[in-house]
Amino acid sequence: MPKTSTALRTRTAKTESEALRHGSRSEHVYRKLRHAIEAGEWAPGQRVMEVEVAAWLNLSRTPVRDAIRRLEREGLLQHEPHNGLIVARLDRQAVMELYVMREALEGMAARLCARHASDIEAQSLLDMVERERNLDGDAEGVARHNRRFHEAIHRGAHNRYLEKSLAAVNDSMWLLGKPLMLLPERAQTAVREHAELAAAIACRDPDAAESAARAHVRAAQRERLRRLFPENGD
Amino acid sequence: MPKTSTALRTRTAKTESEALRHGSRSEHVYRKLRHAIEAGEWAPGQRVMEVEVAAWLNLSRTPVRDAIRRLEREGLLQHEPHNGLIVARLDRQAVMELYVMREALEGMAARLCARHASDIEAQSLLDMVERERNLDGDAEGVARHNRRFHEAIHRGAHNRYLEKSLAAVNDSMWLLGKPLMLLPERAQTAVREHAELAAAIACRDPDAAESAARAHVRAAQRERLRRLFPENGD
DNA sequence: GTGCACTCTAATGTATACACAAGAACACTC
DNA sequence: GAGTGTTCTTGTGTATACATTAGAGTGCAC
CATH class of the missing domain: 1.20.120.530 (GntR ligand-binding domain-like)
Known part of the structure; x- marks a missing residue:
């Protein structure tokens, strides 16, 4: 039960996330990927792999994962049964x-x-x-x-x-x-x-x-x- | 340019994700958190911290982060300026x-x-x-x-x-x-x-x-x- | 006493290393 | 020659360690 931590409400806040995330690498990856899709540089059906994106942007997989998950939930990326993660393809x-x-x-x-x-x-x-x-x-x-x-x-x-x-x-x-x-x-x-x-x-x-x-x-x-x-x- | 990888489309598939994610810890955390919110065990306004959740479920922060991000995008969690991440509160x-x-x-x-x-x-x-x-x-x-x-x-x-x-x-x-x-x-x-x-x-x-x-x-x-x-x- | 600056700490962001699952290729058998 | 088992490759899932940041508290100066 996470509630057990007593100092819950009083304790510091951390990260006024909006500000932070703006400059975060995760956000950066998100923008890059999104732009690539919007600009049509990545065609629907094209595979997207964490490692490749990470290598491309010179980052670790962690922020890349974040961005990919976000795009996935937004419907711009999707899982295809025998193809892994791809740029979403609309029939x-x-x-x-x-x-x-x-x-x-x-x-x-x-x-x-x-x-x-x-x-x-x-x-x-x-x-x-x-x-x-x-x-x-x-x-x-x-x-x-x-x-x-x-x-x-x-x-x-x-x-x-x-x-x-x-x-x-x-x-x-x-x-x-x-x-x-x-x-x-x-x-x-x-x-x-x-x-x-x-x-x-x-x-x-x-x-x-x-x-x-x-x-x-x-x-x-x-x-x-x-x-x-x-x-x-x- | 991620496209440079030649074997892109032909290469293996990985993880028929649906099946995998079903049993993944990330998914597990997601369900747990979601249930806690739905059942009202976590009241709106309550803070949610990665470390606490991870400790609660005996997992590392990685899958917890995943789940939290997902709930955030779904609107069940939200960032509050001086309070960090909380269970969303609707005015x-x-x-x-x-x-x-x-x-x-x-x-x-x-x-x-x-x-x-x-x-x-x-x-x-x-x-x-x-x-x-x-x-x-x-x-x-x-x-x-x-x-x-x-x-x-x-x-x-x-x-x-x-x-x-x-x-x-x-x-x-x-x-x-x-x-x-x-x-x-x-x-x-x-x-x-x-x-x-x-x-x-x-x-x-x-x-x-x-x-x-x-x-x-x-x-x-x-x-x-x-x-x-x-x-x-x- | 009030205001400012510094430090300290808690929480998240990021990197890396390892674990695991699923195809694909290869070799072996029949 | 075809089918099947094994191993190898590749990519993601997870854990952990480290970096960074923003609040909070404290102490000092005025």
Whole structure:
């Protein structure tokens, strides 16, 4: 019974972990691996081995293990029966499930955002849309901005559990390949959809916000499926 | 660049991890800790230290760390600025957010279950309700059965991302104290609500299923808030 | 007496060494 | 030549020792 230690509550605290972990090697490994996956440098299906990563980054296996476990729980790495640990690979069914979930969560976030966001947060969304229009040429910039815009909505919903789930789902999106926002035609459409979404939130219209968000996700899904499974005509 | 290792894909597999981890000490620690939290033996706010847990279970810190990290990511443990790692403590706001999220996810699961569950799965839900009626006296049994019933719905939705999110949210529920199902009056009402929910699913009526699930969660929430914050009259 | 700096300590972060499990390759038998 | 047993390789699981850090307490100066 761990409770036996008497000085339990009074004793020192240790490690205001946030600060510490920021600079920790474990965190460093985590960022590196995550970046490698997000940037597509590590393709789905590729094996990931503790020893290799450790050798790569000149570290011991301990922090590497930490990072790997974290990515595993986030769904970016997975165990495959006869292949050990690999970068997660999504089959068609998983992709469909992912988008169903994303549509629901983004819809919920938009709805809650319309109800709970502060006026400043709502205004900031409108500003972001405005700025987005001016990024026209810069594909990378648009993609980055897109991410920020959605994260702002997630925060505006003021629900930390929703935020976490959304983060998990959107992380898994990286496994599908490069963001569609890098494509000019998708970017243009998306900006219009963002404008509609932000407007609905600013008007405090939950129903409109939810359906705008859902439509936005569905549009992305259609485009994505066309690229992932072109054989299906669709 | 970890890719440099040539024999990457062809080389041996290692550890069909599922099997291995089942018996691993890490897994053992995880279960123990989780059970301690679920059973309320460790109250929210209580400090958790690697060394203590390791001493308690007669293990080294390594597997303990693993388990702790996992629980941390699941939200059952959390870092508190001047207190180190503690069993997560939910403030009122967090409780509200948790229930909002739970209502949405359970609603979604019910809706998807009505659409996607196989006939066998749907029938099985009806059977479970029937069996539940006969557990009348056995509070523990009812609580266990309740859990299974909901998990069956989650599975029936056939969406692994939804399932994972629901598991996370429901795990956090344990931090609020004992399940309400242990209370006879709540159990009785819940059985009726379950019947309605299962019926809606069996009828393949997504709208009815979703609203039944949402109503069920809201009823639980009302009861819970009454117990957690009696001062608010409500 | 109050404030600051120093040291000391407890807890976690990291490295390393060893244990163990599971394929894969090889050799041996039939 | 094919099947099977054995050994060898490889990768992860676990233990332990050491490094590091951040609080807490103590003592000194003012």
